[in-house]
Structures are given as C-alpha cells and as structure tokens.
Amino acid sequence: MNSQKYTRQFFKAPDTGHRWADKTYIDHAPVWCSVDLRDGNQALVVPMDMETKLKFFQLLVKIGFKEIEVGFPAASETEYDFLRALIERNMIPDDVTVQVLTQAREHIIRKTFEALKGCKNAIVHVYNSTSKAQRDQVFRKSKEEIKQIAVEGAKLLQNLTDEAGEKYRFEYSPESFTGTEPEYALEVCNAVLDVWKPTPDRKAIINLPSTVQLSVPSVYADQVEYISDNLKYRENVVLSLHPHNDRGTGVADAELGELAGADRIEGTIFGNGERTGNVDIVTLALNMYSQGVDPKLHLDDMPDIVDKYQDYTGMTVNPRTPYGGSLVFAAFSGSHQDAISKGMHYRKEQNTDLWTVPYLPIDPTDISRSYDADVIRINSQSGRGGIGFILEHDFGLRLPKALASAIRDEVKLESEHQHKELTPNEIFDLFIDRFEDVRKPxxxxxxxxxxxxxxxxxxxxxxxxxxxxxxxxxxxxxxxxxxxxxxxxxxxxxxxxxxxxxxxxxxxxxxxxxxxxxxxxxxxxxxxxxxxxxxxxxxxxxxxxxxxxxxxxxxxxxxx
Missing domain, CATH: 3.30.160.270 (Alpha-isopropylmalate synthase LeuA, regulatory domain)
Structure with missing residues (x-):
C-alpha cells in the first residue's frame, strides 16, 4: 500500500467563526427529501420495475415525506414512464412535491419538462459539476465556462416554467461540492440565484452535495456555514445537503451541516446509494427523536418499513444498522442485561414518562420492537439479570437472586451445548424442567x-x-x-x-x-x-x- 499517491482534495472554507461548534443539539426537523427512487434506485444491482417503484412511492408517502425525488426522466424511458404513471394515475397527494433531476443541458431539460406535464407540485433539480478534478480532467473547462453552464441551465428552467404557466420550484446543485473551492461554489450558486430571484412564496433550493466525502465532518460544516452566511437572497433560499457516505460519516456530515445552517436533507431510508450509499434518513430522524425532537416522519412501525424496503429493493438491512437492524437493541451481555432490567424497574418505580434506561437510546416499543424478542436476548454470554427479566416480563416469575443465578448457569450450559441463542419459551421450559416439580427420587x-x-x-x-x-x-x-x-x-x-x-x-x-x-x-x-x-x-x-x-x-x- 502506497499512501503517498493520495493528496487532500478538499478546500478549506474562509473562517466564519465555527459557530456551528457552539451548538450542542438539533432542535427542529429539517425538510426531508427522499431520493430512494432516483439515487437509491440507480445504485441497485437490479433497479426496481414500475409497479415496485409505485409501491415504494406509496411507502415514502406513508412515512411522511413531503418531498420525493422520483427520478431522472430524461435518462431512460423507464424513468420517464414512472413519472407519467404517478401523474396520470393521480397518485401524488396534494401536500407532496415530486422532484426530478436533470443535468444543465438543454435537450435533457426539455425532455424533463415534457415528463412533468400535468404535475401540480414539482421541484426541478438541475446540476453541473464544479469541482477542480472534474473541471480539469472531465470537462477541461475554465471556472467561467463551468459557471456559464449553470447559469444557462437556470435560465432555461425559468423560461420553460414560464412557458408552461407553472410555478415549479427550482433546485441547483454544484455537484462534487466537497471538491470545489468554497468561494467558487458560492460564486456559481449566487449567479444561479440572480437568474431565479427567489421570493418568500417561491423559494429556491441550493443543494450542497457531498458527492464524494473528502474530509472530516467539521470541514464540511465549515463549508456549509460559509455558504449559508454568504448566499444572496438567503431568507428566500432553502439550503439543502445531500451527503454521501464514502468515509462512513454521512450522518455526522448531515448533523453538523444542520448545525451550520442547512434547512433540508436529501437522503435515503437505510442509506442505500452508490458506492457506500447516501445518508440514512432513518438514523438522522431517530437521532433527533432520541433527543426529544419530533422528526416529522412516521417511523413507528419499523419492522414493516424494513420488510417492505428489503422486498422492494432486494437489499438487506444489516442487523446492526442503527434503529432498523434486527439486533440494534439486543443485549446478550450479562452486565448490559442487568442494567436494562434494573432501568426498567426504576422507571416503573418512579412512575415517569421520561426514558433514561441504560443501553437503550430510545424505547424499542416506540418503533414496534418488543423487549422480549428484540432487547434481552439470551445465549451463553447472558447473565442472571437478563434471564430474570425474560422470566418476569414474559411469564410473571420474580426469581430470588440466587435462583436467577442457578437458572443462568443452566441456560449457559444449554446454549453452549446447542451452540445457539435460546428463545424465551426455551428458557421457561428449561426452568420448569430443572426447578419445578422434580419428583425423583x-x-x-x-x-x-x-x-x-x-x-x-x-x-x-x-x-x-x-x-x-x-x-x-x-x-x-x-x-x-x-x-x-x-x-x-x-x-x-x-x-x-x-x-x-x-x-x-x-x-x-x-x-x-x-x-x-x-x-x-x-x-x-x-x-x-x-x-x-x-x-x-x-x-x-x-x-x-x-x-x-x-x-x-x-x-x-x-x-x-
């Protein structure tokens, strides 16, 4: 391995005082935009067919997304037909805005507007790459030429919307923002805003994509804060983030970016997307929830959401995926089980609604998980506290401590012998076999x-x-x-x-x-x-x- 061939490709933002670092928590939900049907779908080994995408759209509506990017209509007939099906079947609720993606190229923009005919609420999302690497290696164009592509795309969006007599909202992304000089990214974004001249009743969206993560999250937060402080028409601009996860810090980028001034997050449920994926909106939303902030999404039936997601995409939610994974609340360790059991008893004794149970950042039942099946899991590593909790919670047995230790020893031997986790019923059966009505000799x-x-x-x-x-x-x-x-x-x-x-x-x-x-x-x-x-x-x-x-x-x- 030769680390010397790599160099830092990000650019430090001018100092804004790092005000985001003085904030300790996010106090309100951002505007959420799901990109599962576009960014997520294009990353699947087998992209979804029409009917599956329609079912996924309905799931996203049920979860509570008010903005949903449905595709890149000019990229393929499948994408085009999907948008037409949503419109012609009248499947888009009045309070939901669909978003369509287009490159800043005339024929692609025109095709996109054809697909939008008859749509009530739409965001047209135009982008072009602004990074130094793309300017030098892919487009071989100057900064001015790249900026002009963005400006011309913005003008065409404005003209075609006026011609259609619609009031579509506009979004611009300087693609590969994280590899772009912040001062130059700001220059391009402001040039686009000068074309659109956003107003309070028709705000524009400026989206800062972490197309490829290139730095630690604090650098991204500084970049976001700099753009937020210096955008024209700022009160009429929704500042959006689209973090990817190449360095594994998509959630951190989004959270620090929100502290730095972002108003909106684009991502996918469970983080599906190209390479290592997009930011996981489920994680972001429930992180807020665990701090007492309403995320404005309906995630109370997590098993159903996971099942549908896996069915529609062919992807698997890792058992350790935050909140959604099958094992994220599971405690096999004896000391963890004991603390959880005591925390549950303490909460009952105190008769409090506040949730402070050790090892459980949120109450699993809030997202339709159960204590017996999802929290206290019993194997050879488990302790008397966890086993006692299962026997009390499921079967009403309040064991003396020494008896709890005795059944723990029996459970450990049985688990080791079978090389598997024991279910609550198996533990109860073992208790009866070893400690109830033994009539011989x-x-x-x-x-x-x-x-x-x-x-x-x-x-x-x-x-x-x-x-x-x-x-x-x-x-x-x-x-x-x-x-x-x-x-x-x-x-x-x-x-x-x-x-x-x-x-x-x-x-x-x-x-x-x-x-x-x-x-x-x-x-x-x-x-x-x-x-x-x-x-x-x-x-x-x-x-x-x-x-x-x-x-x-x-x-x-x-x-x-």
Missing amino acids: YGISHVTFRQHNGIIATITTQFGNRSAEITASGNGRLNAVSNALKKAYGLEYDLDTYEEHALEKSSSSRAIAYVGVRSRKSGVLYWGAGVDVDIIRASVSALLTAVNNMVNAEDTALSE
Missing part, C-alpha cells in the same frame, strides 16, 4: 397438618416402589414437612430461603413458591419452585424439587 403424595405445640405434619412419601407415612413437627408447615422428609430418608440440609408471589391477579390466582435448601455436606444451595392455587401445596412442591435436585446432584458427584 423422592415423592410426596399426601400431606396433613395439625397443631400441637407447633405444627405437626404427616406426609405420605415414596421412594422407588416403597411408600411410607412419616410424622414430624416444626415451627411452621413447611418446616414440619421438611423435618418429615429428613426423618424419612436421613437427609442433611437446612431450609435456607423461602419466597412466594401470585402469578395472576384474579379470584383464582395461582401462586408460585421458591424454596432453597443448603446441603450440610457440600454447603451448596439447591432450588425448587412449585405452582398451585394453594400456597401450601406450592411450597411443598418447591421443597420436594429442591431436595431432589440436591440428592441427584450429590449422588452424581459421589458416583463420579
């Missing part, structure tokens, strides 16, 4: 109680084919049953933990009991759980499971 088929200097329990217990009736006393019902089990089989353990709670809130509520017994031989704590409408039966079932888990584990260890 010992069983209890019947229990009666009476009071005499405490509680006396009589149990009917089974071991193999043998059955026995054993009586013992205790300071409580569970303690009495426990003492009877010890007496029957010579077991050595202590009752360590007992907790219970209702599973359902109704007149027929079931209860769940959790019992932990500590072996006197090993000092290990073993767990059981029991469920019944009667809390005593649930407690006895939990005790029996805990004892059986102890005996099975210690017999296995002894045999090994």
Whole structure:
C-alpha cells in the first residue's frame, strides 16, 4: 500500500467563526427529501420495475415525506414512464412535491419538462459539476465556462416554467461540492440565484452535495456555514445537503451541516446509494427523536418499513444498522442485561414518562420492537439479570437472586451445548424442567397438618416402589414437612430461603413458591419452585424439587 499517491482534495472554507461548534443539539426537523427512487434506485444491482417503484412511492408517502425525488426522466424511458404513471394515475397527494433531476443541458431539460406535464407540485433539480478534478480532467473547462453552464441551465428552467404557466420550484446543485473551492461554489450558486430571484412564496433550493466525502465532518460544516452566511437572497433560499457516505460519516456530515445552517436533507431510508450509499434518513430522524425532537416522519412501525424496503429493493438491512437492524437493541451481555432490567424497574418505580434506561437510546416499543424478542436476548454470554427479566416480563416469575443465578448457569450450559441463542419459551421450559416439580427420587403424595405445640405434619412419601407415612413437627408447615422428609430418608440440609408471589391477579390466582435448601455436606444451595392455587401445596412442591435436585446432584458427584 502506497499512501503517498493520495493528496487532500478538499478546500478549506474562509473562517466564519465555527459557530456551528457552539451548538450542542438539533432542535427542529429539517425538510426531508427522499431520493430512494432516483439515487437509491440507480445504485441497485437490479433497479426496481414500475409497479415496485409505485409501491415504494406509496411507502415514502406513508412515512411522511413531503418531498420525493422520483427520478431522472430524461435518462431512460423507464424513468420517464414512472413519472407519467404517478401523474396520470393521480397518485401524488396534494401536500407532496415530486422532484426530478436533470443535468444543465438543454435537450435533457426539455425532455424533463415534457415528463412533468400535468404535475401540480414539482421541484426541478438541475446540476453541473464544479469541482477542480472534474473541471480539469472531465470537462477541461475554465471556472467561467463551468459557471456559464449553470447559469444557462437556470435560465432555461425559468423560461420553460414560464412557458408552461407553472410555478415549479427550482433546485441547483454544484455537484462534487466537497471538491470545489468554497468561494467558487458560492460564486456559481449566487449567479444561479440572480437568474431565479427567489421570493418568500417561491423559494429556491441550493443543494450542497457531498458527492464524494473528502474530509472530516467539521470541514464540511465549515463549508456549509460559509455558504449559508454568504448566499444572496438567503431568507428566500432553502439550503439543502445531500451527503454521501464514502468515509462512513454521512450522518455526522448531515448533523453538523444542520448545525451550520442547512434547512433540508436529501437522503435515503437505510442509506442505500452508490458506492457506500447516501445518508440514512432513518438514523438522522431517530437521532433527533432520541433527543426529544419530533422528526416529522412516521417511523413507528419499523419492522414493516424494513420488510417492505428489503422486498422492494432486494437489499438487506444489516442487523446492526442503527434503529432498523434486527439486533440494534439486543443485549446478550450479562452486565448490559442487568442494567436494562434494573432501568426498567426504576422507571416503573418512579412512575415517569421520561426514558433514561441504560443501553437503550430510545424505547424499542416506540418503533414496534418488543423487549422480549428484540432487547434481552439470551445465549451463553447472558447473565442472571437478563434471564430474570425474560422470566418476569414474559411469564410473571420474580426469581430470588440466587435462583436467577442457578437458572443462568443452566441456560449457559444449554446454549453452549446447542451452540445457539435460546428463545424465551426455551428458557421457561428449561426452568420448569430443572426447578419445578422434580419428583425423583423422592415423592410426596399426601400431606396433613395439625397443631400441637407447633405444627405437626404427616406426609405420605415414596421412594422407588416403597411408600411410607412419616410424622414430624416444626415451627411452621413447611418446616414440619421438611423435618418429615429428613426423618424419612436421613437427609442433611437446612431450609435456607423461602419466597412466594401470585402469578395472576384474579379470584383464582395461582401462586408460585421458591424454596432453597443448603446441603450440610457440600454447603451448596439447591432450588425448587412449585405452582398451585394453594400456597401450601406450592411450597411443598418447591421443597420436594429442591431436595431432589440436591440428592441427584450429590449422588452424581459421589458416583463420579
């Protein structure tokens, strides 16, 4: 690799004071313009057919885009016919403006205006390249000659619009703005504006495309701020950005550009576009949303948007794509899961609408994602907090911490054994299998109680084919049953933990009991759980499971 053959192709803007750097957040949504149907479509391996583009247009309208670039009508019959279909089928809502792209060349501009006949609201977007590299290598023209191309294109747009009796709005882009001397780009833009003379009721759009990213985002922000400060007719100009993503900083370019004075953003949903793509409008919009700013787009059904986007374009939304990816809220790490679980409980305790849950920049349910399927994901890396959250959120189990640790160990072993993530139902099934109603080697088929200097329990217990009736006393019902089990089989353990709670809130509520017994031989704590409408039966079932888990584990260890 030879880095010496590369040089910096950007030009530093005259100093404007870097005022954008003093701003800490974006406080309002820009005007959004989707270019999915033009810039995005031309970047697809297999461009969309007519009917697919029409469905994609309807999706963009549903999301809330009020400006949509629908194509380059003079580039191909497909593009031309698509615009005609939108117009002739009356598919463009009155509050939506379609945008069409054209080079600053007469025959292309005229073809574009033919395609627009009958369109109510349109933006005609004209461009020519102004960068030093393009001037020297592609066009071999002087600055003055390049500026004249822009001016002549602007005049033709004005004349053809007047001839058509329309009030189309105009947009001009100095293509490859990022490789253009800022002072020269400003000169060209102002020359175009002198032709159009924008007014408050018919503003012009000046678009500053990062056609190829050439610098760090702060340089782009300085360039934008310089243009914004020095444009003629500034109050009647909508300053627009069209960031690409060659350096992976499309979102940063757009956000800093907005701080620097931009009013409008052109981009695509999920960032599709040539090379590394355009700026991702979903990310930009939900970044604002996470700061308490309404982005003015409807992104509340993200799974549906992702599914349609993938269907229409043949592209795949990477699982780690911000907000839209299937894994962007997923926490596999035990410490992350624990923090999320505690954050959710804290929010409930505080009874607050404010969202400050650790590791989750927005509430996943706001964009139709669920906590169980999308947030707490369980594999061999997961901790007790996440597993406990799943069992509580999905199944109503509020596990004691030590029991949560025990089921975590079982989940880790199972996940490692299967080499996969476990679903909530698989975790619940594992809990039942390991900690609920384990009835071997010992069983209890019947229990009666009476009071005499405490509680006396009589149990009917089974071991193999043998059955026995054993009586013992205790300071409580569970303690009495426990003492009877010890007496029957010579077991050595202590009752360590007992907790219970209702599973359902109704007149027929079931209860769940959790019992932990500590072996006197090993000092290990073993767990059981029991469920019944009667809390005593649930407690006895939990005790029996805990004892059986102890005996099975210690017999296995002894045999090994």
